[in-house]
Amino acid sequence: MSLSAAALWVLIGLLAAVTLVARNLFLVLPPRWQPRGAVEQALRVAPLAALLAITVPEIVRDLPLRLAAAPGWGAGALAVATDPRLAGALALLLVVRLTRKSLWGLVAGASVYLGLLALAG
Amino acid sequence: MLRTMQPALRRHPVRWRAFRLGARCVVPSLPAMAAWGLVTGVAMVKVGLELLPALGMTFIVYSGTSQLTVLPLLATGTGVLAMAAAAAVANLRFVVYSALLSRHLRRVPLALRLGTGFWTIDGPVAAFMQQQRRGPLVQRVAFLNGANALTAAVWCGSSVAGIALAAVLPLGAELAYIGLLALFGITVPLLAGRPAWAAAAASVAVALAGADWPHRLGTFAAVLAGVAAALWAGRGRGPR
Numbered sequence: 221m222s223l224s225a226a227a228l229w230v231l232i233g234l235l236a237a238v239t240l241v242a243r244n245l246f247l248v249l250p251p252r253w254q255p256r257g258a259v260e261q262a263l264r265v266a267p268l269a270a271l272l273a274i275t276v277p278e279i280v281r282d283l284p285l286r287l288a289a290a291p292g293w294g295a296g297a298l299a300v301a302t303d304p305r306l307a308g309a310l311a312l313l314l315v316v317r318l319t320r321k322s323l324w325g326l327v328a329g330a331s332v333y334l335g336l337l338a339l340a341g
Numbered sequence: 342m343l344r345t346m347q348p349a350l351r352r353h354p355v356r357w358r359a360f361r362l363g364a365r366c367v368v369p370s371l372p373a374m375a376a377w378g379l380v381t382g383v384a385m386v387k388v389g390l391e392l393l394p395a396l397g398m399t400f401i402v403y404s405g406t407s408q409l410t411v412l413p414l415l416a417t418g419t420g421v422l423a424m425a426a427a428a429a430v431a432n433l434r435f436v437v438y439s440a441l442l443s444r445h446l447r448r449v450p451l452a453l454r455l456g457t458g459f460w461t462i463d464g465p466v467a468a469f470m471q472q473q474r475r476g477p478l479v480q481r482v483a484f485l486n487g488a489n490a491l492t493a494a495v496w497c498g499s500s501v502a503g504i505a506l507a508a509v510l511p512l513g514a515e516l517a518y519i520g521l522l523a524l525f526g527i528t529v530p531l532l533a534g535r536p537a538w539a540a541a542a543a544s545v546a547v548a549l550a551g552a553d554w555p556h557r558l559g560t561f562a563a564v565l566a567g568v569a570a571a572l573w574a575g576r577g578r579g580p581r
Contacts, residue, residue, distance in 0.1 A: 222418040223415065223418075223421070225389055225394075226469050227421055228390075228435050229394070229397070230421055230562070231411070231421045231424060231425065232394065232397045232398060232402060233399055233401075233404040234413060234421065234422075234424075234425040234428075235404065235411065235425060235428050236401045236402050236403075236473055238407060238425055238428050238432055238433075239402060239403065239404040239407055239428075239432060239459065240434035240455070240458075240459050241429075242429065242431075242433065242436050242439065242544050243435045243439055243458045243459050243461060243511045244437070244439055244455050244459065245439050245440075245456070246439040246440040246443040246457040247442065247446055247454050247455070247458045248451075248454075248455070249443070251447060251556065253361075253553055254440070254444060254446035254447065255440050255441075255443070255444075256442040256444070258572055258575065258576065259443060259568075259572065260441075261536075261571075261572075261575055262409060262536065262540075262569075262571040262572035262575060263437065263441040263548065263568055264441065264470055264473075264534055264536075264571070265531075265537055265540035265567055266434070266437045266440075266441050266466075266564055266567070266568055267438070267463060267466045267467040267470055267531065268443075268467075268470075268528060268532065268537055268540055268541060269529040269540050269541070269543075269544035269563060269564045269567025269571075270434045270437070270438075270501050270544075270560065270563075270564045270567075271463060271467065271524055271525070271527065271528040271531070271565030271568070272465060272528055272541055272544045272563070272567070273434075273544050273545070273547070273559065273560040273564060273567075274521075274524060274548075274560060275521055275522075275524050275525040275528060276473045276545045276548055276549065277548050277549055277559075278518070278521050278550040279521070279525065280549070283541060287488040287490065290497070293473070298403075298466075299413075305518065308522055309522060312522055312526055312529070313525075313529055314531065316373055316529040317529065320530065321369075322369035322370075322523075322527050322529070322530065323368075323369055323526075324528035325526045326372055326522060326523050326526045327531065329522045329525075329526065330519045330522060331481060332347070333515075333518065333519070334515065336504075337515065337534050339530075341460040
């Protein structure tokens with residue numbers, strides 16, 4: 221790392237400012253700038269959209285490689301079904317939908333993921 | 342902050358109850374926070390940050406998104422302003438969160454509004470929206486701050502643990518993925534109703550298309566696409 225100590229603290233200050241501005245932008249704007257009506261309703265899905273945008277690309281990250289390495293439909297299907305990341309996420313999804321408990325879903329998802337990783341050696 | 346808030350909260354039982362409810366509701370997202378905090382702490386030390394700057398990043402910046410964006414750039418000798426700009430782009434989804442929260446925090450004094458906005462991150466926002474779907478929520482600021490306080494404690498605690506244990510802990514792709522699974526776990530209960538499913542489909546499609554875009558621009562584009570899809574799917578319906 222080539223940054224001096226002073227530059228590093230400047231960076232930390234700038235990052236804190238960036239965080240403060242991003243998280244407060246609409247909280248300090250005049251009320252007429254604040255979203256209302258249909259837009260405000262639609263914004264309720266923002267956390268869902270953000271969390272899916274962060275997680276899904278990571279969940280399916282290895283699939284193209286696994287599919288490319290598997291010749292034919294049968295091998296491809298097996299490669300998808302045994303992908304540890306995807307199988308873990310699907311197990312979590314199933315358990316959360318059935319039990320409505322995220323923690324149980326995490327236990328199931330992590331177990332399937334680590335189990336398949338161990339099997340794959 | 343929590344120590345100064347607590348006596349005031351205790352004098353106001355309804356507010357105190359909302360604060361504790363917020364803390365309870367955010368519990369499912371805590372494994373994700375713990376895993377990501379640990380991974381971020383280890384990553385900061387591995388990239389060459391010394392103890393004080395690493396603690397500064399944890400407690401002053403308080404943004405895993407910013408930290409994980411600039412850490413690879415620190416290693417490559419990128420300029421300070423370029424790193425701040427990259428973090429600003431990566432943080433754009435929080436601008437959308439601030440728009441979402443603006444109505445709820447409108448009448449709150451400025452200092453409390455800024456403080457609450459600063460430490461409100463994904464888990465507490467998700468818990469807040471989920472609780473709102475269950476019915477009218479009283480003392481919304483106290484609820485948010487209850488969720489924020491516990492989230493911040495877990496994030497900072499695990500990040501410090503990562504900094505302290507970096508020498509003995511491997512970076513751990515497995516741990517990072519389990520943290521991601523935990524985030525996915527708090528996402529699943531939010532999938533209810535036509536606008537939510539439309540938002541999910543649009544967000545996933547754009548996120549996959551933009552997975553390789555720089556500075557997490559794909560994430561921001563996916564959030565915008567999700568909100569636009571929810572707007573489209575909810576047209577003609579009154580407020581619920």
